[in-house]
Amino acid sequence: MDRDWKRLGRAIKAQREHLGMATQQDLANNAGVTRQTVQSLEAGTERKRTPPTIGKVEKALGWEPGTATRILSEAAPEAAPRFAEGMPLRVARELSEGQVEDTEVLDLTLPGSKSRLVVVFKHDSEAADMAPDELRAALQEWTRIQRALRQITAGDEADEA
Numbered sequence: 001m002d003r004d005w006k007r008l009g010r011a012i013k014a015q016r017e018h019l020g021m022a023t024q025q026d027l028a029n030n031a032g033v034t035r036q037t038v039q040s041l042e043a044g045t046e047r048k049r050t051p052p053t054i055g056k057v058e059k060a061l062g063w064e065p066g067t068a069t070r071i072l073s074e075a076a077p078e079a080a081p082r083f084a085e086g087m088p089l090r091v092a093r094e095l096s097e098g099q100v101e102d103t104e105v106l107d108l109t110l111p112g113s114k115s116r117l118v119v120v121f122k123h124d125s126e127a128a129d130m131a132p133d134e135l136r137a138a139l140q141e142w143t144r145i146q147r148a149l150r151q152i153t154a155g156d157e158a159d160e161a
Contacts, residue, residue, distance in 0.1 A: 003072040006044035011071050013042045014135045015061045031060035062143075094122070119149060 016027045016038075024038040031038070033053045041057065054068045061067075121142045130138070 004074065005046050005072065007074070008068055008071045009042045009044035010135065011139070012038075012057065012061065014132065014139050015063070017132065018136045018140055019062065027057070027060055031056040033057060119145075121145070
C-alpha cells in the first residue's frame, strides 16, 4: 500500500499551527526531537518506514497513538467506491466524492451486539487545494467532534459499570 507522506506533512503542520506552535522548532522542542525531524515530516519526505520519533510528535500534537500511521495509510480518494459497494446510493455518492481525512470507529452497541458505528470525516475538496486556515479549521472541527463522540462512548461505559 502506498503511504501518503505529503498528507501526513500537511496534517502535522496544520495541527502544529492550530496549537499555536508558530515554528517547526516549537514543535521540535515540545516533542523532544530535532527541528530537522519536524521539517522533514512537514515536507512530506518519502520514507521506507515510519521514524521512531513519530510517537513523540503525535504526543506533542495531542494526537492519539497511531494517528500518523492512519493518516499515512488511508486509501486514496479513488479507492472510496470500493468501500461504498453495497451501500445505499446516497452513502456511496458521499463516500466517492471529496477526500477522506479521518475516521472514528465507536462501539455504541448494546452488550452482545456485533454492530459498530463508523464516522467518516471528509472534505469536499482535496486537502492540498485548501488554504492552511481552512484545513486548520476543518481539523479543529474534527477534533471537537471526536471528543464529543468519545464522551458519548465513555458515558455508555460508565452507565454499564
